[in-house]
Each structure stands twice: as C-alpha cells, then as structure tokens.
Amino acid sequence: xxxxxxxxxxxxxxxxxxxxxxxxxxxxxxxxxxxxxxxxxxxxxxxxxxxxxxxxxxxxxxxxxxxxxxxxxxxxxxxxxxxxxxxxxxxxxxxxxxxxxxxxxxxxxxxxxxxxxxxxxxxxxxxxxxxxxxxxxxxxxxxxxxxxxxxxxxxxxxxxxxxxxxxxxxxxxxxxxxxxxx
Numbered sequence: 001x002x003x004x005x006x007x008x009x010x011x012x013x014x015x016x017x018x019x020x021x022x023x024x025x026x027x028x029x030x031x032x033x034x035x036x037x038x039x040x041x042x043x044x045x046x047x048x049x050x051x052x053x054x055x056x057x058x059x060x061x062x063x064x065x066x067x068x069x070x071x072x073x074x075x076x077x078x079x080x081x082x083x084x085x086x087x088x089x090x091x092x093x094x095x096x097x098x099x100x101x102x103x104x105x106x107x108x109x110x111x112x113x114x115x116x117x118x119x120x121x122x123x124x125x126x127x128x129x130x131x132x133x134x135x136x137x138x139x140x141x142x143x144x145x146x147x148x149x150x151x152x153x154x155x156x157x158x159x160x161x162x163x164x165x166x167x168x169x170x171x172x173x174x175x176x177x178x179x180x181x182x
Contacts, residue, residue: 002166009158013093017045020060048093067097069105069122076125079132085140087133087155095159098126133160141167 026038029046036044043063046054054060071091078088091097102122109116133156140152141164149168153161 002163005162005166006159009162010096012158013096014049015047016093018048018051019063020044020046020051020054021063022060024059026054026059067091067094067101069101069118069125072098072101072122072125072129076129076132079129084136085152087136087152090157092157094157102126134163137164138167140164141171144168146172 020043022038022040022042022044025040029036029038031047031050036046038044038060044060046060051060051062055062075088075090075094082088102119105115105119105122109119137156137160140149144152146168149164152164156164
C-alpha cells in the first residue's frame with residue numbers, strides 16, 4: 001500500500017510543470033488542456049517528465065536547478081541541526097531527483113573510479129538524511145494528535161506526508177485494538 005502511494009507521489013512530481021528554454025522549433029505541443037507553441041528561444045512550462053525527455057535530446061534546457069550531491073550533504077547538515085520536530089526545507093521533487101542523481105552517478109561510476117567514491121558518499125548522506133527524517137516522523141506519529149499531524153503536512157514532502165498519515169492511522173488502530181478505547 002505505501003509503495004503505491006509513493007508511486008502516486010512520483011507521478012505527481014513527473015506531471016508538475018517546470019520551466020524550460022527551447023533550443024529548437026518544436027511546433028505546437030498539446031499537454032492536457034493546454035497548447036504551447038515551442039519556438040526556438042522561448043521559455044515554456046512543460047511537465048517534468050517531458051522536459052527531461054526533451055532535455056536528453058538537446059531540444060530544451062530545464063531552467064530549474066536540479067539536485068546535486070552537495071545539496072544532499074547540505075540538507076543532511078540542516079536536518080542534523082534542526083529540532084526534534086523541525087524539518088529542513090527540501091525541494092518538492094527531492095526524492096525523485098535524488099533517485100535520478102543516484103542512477104546517473106551509478107552509470108558514471110562504471111567508467112570513472114572517482115565517481116564511485118562520490119556515489120558512496122551520496123548514498124551514505126541520503127541514507128542518513130532519511131534516517132533523521134524517519135525518526136522525527138515516527139516520533140510525531142506516536143506522540144501527536146490528528147490535529148497536530150495536520151500542522152506538519154505543509155512542512156514535509158508529499159512522500160513523507162503519506163508515511164506520516166499511514167503511521168498515525170496504524171498506531172491509532174493498534175492503540176484502539178489493544179485498549180478498546182480511543
């Protein structure tokens with residue numbers, strides 16, 4: 001169940017718009033209800049999945065800064081320094097972007113030994129960051145009321161919101177089952 005919800009969050013990120021600079025005349029493009037004229041030299045908003053595909057082909061350049069290994073290290077430092085119920089501010093597409101970055105670094109590590117070392121450091125930082133945030137989310141799920149949980153939802157990422165609400169529901173159900181009271 002949780003995997004399906006995280007996949008839905010990933011689809012949400014893939015469909016969210018990103019600004020691109022167009023390098024080639026691509027004509028009219030219809031996405032959903034909107035039609036964009038993609039002419040060389042203009043900026044346009046495209047769904048992230050499409051922007052990434054066109055970027056790989058050299059037709060557009062994504063104008064949004066993509067996640068880099070140093071961003072993960074900085075996020076980890078911020079998370080370590082934040083309070084027990086505070087969360088470091090992360091980009092909305094943090095998890096999908098880090099998965100892409102790790103895939104890219106894995107490919108590079110096949111060719112360059114230095115990239116393998118960078119990959120190990122990135123994965124270690126990412127694992128540590130997840131662990132810090134997971135500890136906080138678990139503690140909040142156990143100790144907070146439903147109303148308090150809602151206050152955290154705008155401070156965390158969509159994937160974390162899914163986990164927090166699921167944990168809270170499981171814990172509340174378990175408490176009720178063992179005590180037969182709310």
